[in-house]
Amino acid sequence: MSARSKHPSTPAAGGWAAARSLGEILLREHVPRSGPSLLSHHNKPDGYMCVSCAWAKPAKPHAMEFCESGAKATAWEVTSRRADRAFFAAHTLHELEQWSDHDLEEQGRLTHPMRWNRSTDKYEPVDWNNAFAEIGEALRSIPPREVDFYTSGRASLETSYMYQLFARIFGSNNLPDSSNMCHESSSVGLPESIGASVGTAILSDFQNCDCIFYMAQNVATSSPRMLHDLQDAVDRGVKIVTFNLLREPGLERFINPQMPSQMLTGRSTPISSEYYQVKNGGDIAALFGVCKALIEADDAMKAMGMSKVSGSDAVPHKPDNAAAVAFAASIAAADKKHVLDHDFINTHTSGFEEFAEAARRYDWAELERVSGLTREQMIQAARTYAHSEAVLMIYGMGLTQHVMGVQNVHMVANLALLRGNIGKPGANICAVRGHSNVQGQRTVGITEKPDLVPLDKLKELYRFEPPQWEGRSTVDTCKAIMEGEAKAFVSLGGNFLRAVPETEAMEEAWRKLRLTVQIATKLNRSHVIHGEIAYLLPCLGRIEIDEQASGPQAVSIESSVAHFHGSRGKAKPASEELLSEPAIIAGIAKATLANGRVPWDEWVGDYSKIRDAIEATYPETFRDFNKRMFQPGGIPRPVPARERKWTTPNQKANFITPPRLFPELDIGPGATEVLNLATLRSNDQFNTTIYGYGDRYRGVKGTRKVVFMNEEDIGRLGFKEGDFVDLTTAIDIATTRRVTGFKVARHPIPAGCCAAYYPEANPLFPLSHHDAKAKTPSYKMLPVRLSLSALSSRS
Numbered sequence: 001m002s003a004r005s006k007h008p009s010t011p012a013a014g015g016w017a018a019a020r021s022l023g024e025i026l027l028r029e030h031v032p033r034s035g036p037s038l039l040s041h042h043n044k045p046d047g048y049m050c051v052s053c054a055w056a057k058p059a060k061p062h063a064m065e066f067c068e069s070g071a072k073a074t075a076w077e078v079t080s081r082r083a084d085r086a087f088f089a090a091h092t093l094h095e096l097e098q099w100s101d102h103d104l105e106e107q108g109r110l111t112h113p114m115r116w117n118r119s120t121d122k123y124e125p126v127d128w129n130n131a132f133a134e135i136g137e138a139l140r141s142i143p144p145r146e147v148d149f150y151t152s153g154r155a156s157l158e159t160s161y162m163y164q165l166f167a168r169i170f171g172s173n174n175l176p177d178s179s180n181m182c183h184e185s186s187s188v189g190l191p192e193s194i195g196a197s198v199g200t201a202i203l204s205d206f207q208n209c210d211c212i213f214y215m216a217q218n219v220a221t222s223s224p225r226m227l228h229d230l231q232d233a234v235d236r237g238v239k240i241v242t243f244n245l246l247r248e249p250g251l252e253r254f255i256n257p258q259m260p261s262q263m264l265t266g267r268s269t270p271i272s273s274e275y276y277q278v279k280n281g282g283d284i285a286a287l288f289g290v291c292k293a294l295i296e297a298d299d300a301m302k303a304m305g306m307s308k309v310s311g312s313d314a315v316p317h318k319p320d321n322a323a324a325v326a327f328a329a330s331i332a333a334a335d336k337k338h339v340l341d342h343d344f345i346n347t348h349t350s351g352f353e354e355f356a357e358a359a360r361r362y363d364w365a366e367l368e369r370v371s372g373l374t375r376e377q378m379i380q381a382a383r384t385y386a387h388s389e390a391v392l393m394i395y396g397m398g399l400t401q402h403v404m405g406v407q408n409v410h411m412v413a414n415l416a417l418l419r420g421n422i423g424k425p426g427a428n429i430c431a432v433r434g435h436s437n438v439q440g441q442r443t444v445g446i447t448e449k450p451d452l453v454p455l456d457k458l459k460e461l462y463r464f465e466p467p468q469w470e471g472r473s474t475v476d477t478c479k480a481i482m483e484g485e486a487k488a489f490v491s492l493g494g495n496f497l498r499a500v501p502e503t504e505a506m507e508e509a510w511r512k513l514r515l516t517v518q519i520a521t522k523l524n525r526s527h528v529i530h531g532e533i534a535y536l537l538p539c540l541g542r543i544e545i546d547e548q549a550s551g552p553q554a555v556s557i558e559s560s561v562a563h564f565h566g567s568r569g570k571a572k573p574a575s576e577e578l579l580s581e582p583a584i585i586a587g588i589a590k591a592t593l594a595n596g597r598v599p600w601d602e603w604v605g606d607y608s609k610i611r612d613a614i615e616a617t618y619p620e621t622f623r624d625f626n627k628r629m630f631q632p633g634g635i636p637r638p639v640p641a642r643e644r645k646w647t648t649p650n651q652k653a654n655f656i657t658p659p660r661l662f663p664e665l666d667i668g669p670g671a672t673e674v675l676n677l678a679t680l681r682s683n684d685q686f687n688t689t690i691y692g693y694g695d696r697y698r699g700v701k702g703t704r705k706v707v708f709m710n711e712e713d714i715g716r717l718g719f720k721e722g723d724f725v726d727l728t729t730a731i732d733i734a735t736t737r738r739v740t741g742f743k744v745a746r747h748p749i750p751a752g753c754c755a756a757y758y759p760e761a762n763p764l765f766p767l768s769h770h771d772a773k774a775k776t777p778s779y780k781m782l783p784v785r786l787s788l789s790a791l792s793s794r795s
Contacts, residue, residue, distance in 0.1 A: 012268040013220035015255035029079035042066040049567035059633030067224035081108025092121040096528040102690040110538035111575035136591025144171030146487040152494025153435025156555035159581040164445035169596035173471030180474035184774035185400035189409030195647035201430035208426030211388035216398025220250025242272040279372035286371035287411040289378030292359040298339035344420030351655035390426030407658035423644035440558025464596040488515035495524040495688040501765035549605035563634030679758035708747035724791035730783040
């Protein structure tokens with residue numbers, strides 16, 4: 001078992017290692033022949049959308065429009081392995097609780113609907129109609145406010161629309177979703193800043209920008225296909241300025257597996273031209289430093305009367321000559337811009353002076369201390385930014401999963417607004433969403449907030465009275481379960497128990513739920529720990545052919561750049577007993593509801609009718625939905641901020657000043673012994689799905705219980721590389737939260753910081769440790785203490 005982190009000899013992203021990894025997963029899942037055939041349809045115009053990340057499907061796809069992560073997700077879903085009747089007959093759920101996440105999912109696809117038998121402690125087959133009837137009866141016995149309808153990513157727009165409608169007709173707005181745990185800071189912060197709940201970027205911005213600011217997202221693990229766009233940008237001479245906690249191979253070098261010249265020679269493309277390692281929790285300070293440098297440089301130019309033009313070019317020599325006047329006006333506009341775009345600021349924004357004053361007041365020493373960057377580094381980043389005309393801002397969960405996640409998003413917008421880098425070709429904000437269609441689910445009503453859903457339209461279309469009260473987000477649902485206020489949990493995909501904080505308390509409370517219903521393709525921990533009444537309902541995967549009354553069906557997905565795409569399954573279903581997600585939702589809804597006028601059976605028979613209903617509910621967003629569903633490049637979702645139309649209360653884009661640089665946390669004595677922990681994904685996982693026990697990008701083999709530490713911190717705290725340590729939460733110490741037996745790995749991470757894998761480190765996170773507005777858990781920054789583990793003393 002090796003947990004040594006290698007640097008700087010860490011290999012480039014992609015290359016032969018990625019190709020070998022693809023071959024290994026196809027062999028392991030017993031699909032060496034069918035797998036490559038399926039992958040030829042991956043993200044293609046008439047094929048299926050990737051079930052892994054949400055990156056965009058281009059109008060002109062590459063010959064192979066998939067990445068290592070997407071190929072793993074495909075092989076994982078179309079595996080020949082089966083968790084069938086015989087498997088469940090051989091294992092009690094108590095026994096399966098002891099299995100790892102990887103081993104549970106590795107059993108393969110679920111094949112039959114199952115109901116837990118208390119006397120045998122086993123899942124046993126149940127007829128679909130009986131399952132629906134029994135679930136409906138159980139739901140009707142529970143008040144709607146005590147039922148939570150959870151949605152993970154992957155579920156299509158059609159499925160998601162049906163699901164939220166079922167929940168609301170039932171009487172519940174408790175619609176927590178995986179976005180609450182990852183991207184909610186964007187959904188809250190961006191509307192306050194620019195009036196859009198999603199990013200404004202589109203794929204063509206990669207072709208039109210001359211600089212990219214890339215912040216807090218590991219492209220090689222989370223969205224590898226974006227590396228093609230970054231590589232093309234670099235080849236055009238675009239500078240990529242990266243701010244990230246760790247030095248990640250995908251943000252340093254890339255060998256494109258589809259370029260023979262690189263594969264045969266080993267030549268790689270350098271990705272980042274500037275790379276700044278920011279302490280976790282130091283993002284606001286780093287971005288404030290860049291903004292401060294820009295504002296002070298602009299102040300200096302104005303104070304000195306400096307002009308970007310020479311002589312009197314800004315004054316027309318012939319005032320009666322239209323061409324001369326126009327030329328002078330263009331020169332004057334360039335002169336007024338100085339370092340900042342004052343015309344844009346004055347015309348389009350509010351709050352600039354307050355923000356600028358805050359930036360001027362911050363001392364460089366404080367910004368350096370909190371961010372981990374030097375003044376010179378922040379000024380250099382500002383210089384690169386100022387010398388660029390169209391800057392694309394890209395950020396990920398490294399900014400959103402913080403106690404101050406919303407303020408992090410505000411700071412990205414603030415930086416963009418200083419030079420008008422929003423709403424013009426090449427200059428926009430790209431908020432990278434993780435799971436495929438996690439963004440689209442929100443678009444069609446998966447939200448606990450009734451003011452984000454057209455309830456009057458739903459009332460008109462389906463003849464019911466929608467609930468008006470605000471429902472529960474993921475954190476709220478966890479709290480309700482722990483306090484006994486939730487009685488039933490219906491889950492459309494996902495592995496909720498492994499994804500949420502407060503693991504031990506949640507698992508204990510989970511068992512007290514009256515009803516748990518899981519709609520899934522593969523077995524996971526949230527299924528083997530269960531409520532008093534438990535059902536496991538297997539569904540078709542997106543990659544599989546979905547045959548209904550009107551013929552083979554297609555579904556639709558929204559990408560990270562807010563485009564809708566069609567997706568058509570190509571694989572034979574894993575079992576004849578599987579139902580589609582729409583069919584399962586319709587079956588439960590019909591068995592549960594006594595009100596509402598919804599043509600559930602018609603919708604299941606022909607998904608185009610669900611899309612007609614979506615268009616009727618959201619006519620501006622889904623105009624000609626069925627007609628345009630498979631158009632190359634997708635259907636662009638209307639985002640007014642792309643056109644510099646600000647749908648904020650004041651009709652302006654807003655500079656919003658964070659109240660502080662760093663969250664106020666009660667750590668107590670011994671603060672010098674505390675490190676700030678960030679959780680990470682390995683390149684052999686996607687969210688809670690663990691494909692294997694390696695991470696070649698960080699030099700880890702055979703284990704996931706690793707803590708990455710700065711070399712100085714290892715020595716200062718009395719450890720050595722290879723020691724086993726226990727990690728204990730350093731806040732909310734009234735409750736002890738600890739994980740044990742993590743192996744110390746030396747890694748180039750800023751001093752005072754450490755990192756470990758998600759979800760293995762989740763038990764450390766208090767439920768209360770989240771952004772105040774978005775309620776996104778702060779998985780990227782938690783103070784912890786480390787101590788030598790009993791494992792080290794035994795070894």
